[in-house]
Amino acid sequence: xxxNPEKIIQFSPLHRLQWEEAQQKDVILYPEGMVxxxxxxxxxxxxxxxxxxxxxxxxxxxxxxxxxxxxxxxIAFLEVALQNGWIKQD
Amino acid sequence: xxxxxxxxxxPPRWLLAELTYKCPLQCPYCSNPLDYSKHNNEISTxxxxxxxxxxxxxxxxxxxxxxxxxxxxxxxxxxVKHARELGYYSNLITSGYGLTEEKILQLKEAGLxxxxxSIQASTQDLNDHIAGTESFHSKKEVARLVKKHxxxxxxxxxxxxxxxxxxPEILAMAxxxxxxxxxxxxxxxxxxxxxxxxxxxxxxxxxxxxxxxxQDFKEKVAGKMKIYYVIPDFHESRPKACMxxxxxxxxxxxxxxxxxxxxxxxxxxxxxxxxxxxxxxxEIWNESKAFNFFRGTEWMKEPCGSCDEKxxxxxxxxxxxxxxxxxxxxxxxxxxxxxxNHVIQxxxxxxxxxxxxxxxxxxxxxxxxxxxxx
Numbered sequence: 001x002x003x004n005p006e007k008i009i010q011f012s013p014l015h016r017l018q019w020e021e022a023q024q025k026d027v028i029l030y031p032e033g034m035v036x037x038x039x040x041x042x043x044x045x046x047x048x049x050x051x052x053x054x055x056x057x058x059x060x061x062x063x064x065x066x067x068x069x070x071x072x073x074x075i076a077f078l079e080v081a082l083q084n085g086w087i088k089q090d
Numbered sequence: 091x092x093x094x095x096x097x098x099x100x101p102p103r104w105l106l107a108e109l110t111y112k113c114p115l116q117c118p119y120c121s122n123p124l125d126y127s128k129h130n131n132e133i134s135t136x137x138x139x140x141x142x143x144x145x146x147x148x149x150x151x152x153x154x155x156x157x158x159x160x161x162x163x164x165x166x167x168x169x170v171k172h173a174r175e176l177g178y179y180s181n182l183i184t185s186g187y188g189l190t191e192e193k194i195l196q197l198k199e200a201g202l203x204x205x206x207x208s209i210q211a212s213t214q215d216l217n218d219h220i221a222g223t224e225s226f227h228s229k230k231e232v233a234r235l236v237k238k239h240x241x242x243x244x245x246x247x248x249x250x251x252x253x254x255x256x257x258p259e260i261l262a263m264a265x266x267x268x269x270x271x272x273x274x275x276x277x278x279x280x281x282x283x284x285x286x287x288x289x290x291x292x293x294x295x296x297x298x299x300x301x302x303x304x305q306d307f308k309e310k311v312a313g314k315m316k317i318y319y320v321i322p323d324f325h326e327s328r329p330k331a332c333m334x335x336x337x338x339x340x341x342x343x344x345x346x347x348x349x350x351x352x353x354x355x356x357x358x359x360x361x362x363x364x365x366x367x368x369x370x371x372x373e374i375w376n377e378s379k380a381f382n383f384f385r386g387t388e389w390m391k392e393p394c395g396s397c398d399e400k401x402x403x404x405x406x407x408x409x410x411x412x413x414x415x416x417x418x419x420x421x422x423x424x425x426x427x428x429x430x431n432h433v434i435q436x437x438x439x440x441x442x443x444x445x446x447x448x449x450x451x452x453x454x455x456x457x458x459x460x461x462x463x464x
Contacts, residue, residue, distance in 0.1 A: 014270060018151075018179075020149070020151060022147075022149030023149065027151070029151065029152070029179035029203070031181060031203075031204040031206065031244050032152065032154070032206075033152075034152060085316075
């Protein structure tokens with residue numbers, strides 16, 4: 001499975017992304033399970049809100065963190081996210 | 091008792107709310123205590139709300155509404171709503187019996203995240219026999235409705251000698267119903283399952299054949315469906331890392347408000363498990379004797395004490411050690427390093443003999459009448 005750069009990316013309706021105060025972390029929740037996210041993974045997933053495709057996510061993050069060259073890292077993470085069912089593309 | 095001030099106490103992450111011991115089903119492998127009919131004094135809605143609030147504040151985030159059959163509590167939707175407001179991820183662990191479309195919608199509205207439906211077998215006859223209640227068609231209908239209303243659908247099938255031969259048909263049924271997850275839970279021998287062990291435990295050959303089928307299926311459906319496989323620990327050489335370590339992650343509250351480090355811990359002697367009627371969740375988790383009893387590794391006897399795997403499996407399961415050796419401090423006898431491992435081999439042999447004899451005693455079904463015998 002790989003990311004189609006043309007298509008909108010959306011967070012899975014079967015998972016929930018949530019900030020956990022007690023852990024000071026964003027987590028993904030799903031039936032009987034939880035994944036703890038580091039900050040960069042969480043920032044990427046928060047932009048998978050059904051309004052952006054790959055380039056939109058890359059440009060928004062590069063702008064937010066005033067940097068460039070994030071694309072390959074973002075693709076690598078999104079492919080992991082897709083394989084785990086955290087995000088989807090229709 | 092091991093609880094010492096040196097051990098760093100991690101906050102609870104998983105709260106199992108056993109709302110009731112009432113259940114319309116009579117599964118002979120039920121994990122509820124054999125004498126559950128003695129503990130029928132259920133705590134109130136307000137008590138549950140306080141428990142949920144206090145545990146959430148400490149960091150609990152996964153919440154299982156279980157039982158018995160949690161649908162028999164008329165305040166379920168109210169508790170689900172409270173849980174959602176607190177930010178829990180709520181799992182309803184149900185037989186599906188009596189779950190109407192109206193109720194499914196009501197629970198969705200209240201903020202329920204996920205419904206796990208149990209099915210006992212792939213055929214009506216066997217399902218209804220094991221459940222002790224005619225329920226096969228209504229369970230399948232509930233599974234469809236759960237899916238229809240956008241919940242992640244987890245189909246849970248407890249595996250034992252009476253249904254293990256149906257593994258291919260069980261998996262086909264899960265696929266047909268569109269399950270997102272399938273939990274293949276090899277029976278764990280506590281409570282009623284312990285009492286029925288000779289009749290429930292498959293032979294090693296049966297396990298191996300079923301596991302191969304499940305593994306092949308897992309590869310086939312990768313990306314579409316996830317398989318949770320609960321291992322048959324009697325056939326392993328190392329024990330399970332029970333509860334991810336005592337008092338590290340899991341908190342169970344029983345229907346009568348008893349707080350347990352695992353759902354079987356009621357049967358361990360001398361733990362003096364605390365009750366939410368008398369203590370806050372914070373006091374229970376951090377300070378109670380029961381929750382500190384097997385924290386860390388200082389309580390361990392040999393061969394656990396000097397074992398280089400003690401931080402990986404925590405000595406296995408305390409309830410299993412107690413049930414099978416009479417000593418809750420001993421190494422889980424599943425471990426091949428345990429001097430008591432012969433009791434496991436004897437249990438396997440005894441079940442095999444029972445299977446081959448063709449002259450088996452009947453299953454003891456889980457119901458109030460049978461519970462009064464314990």
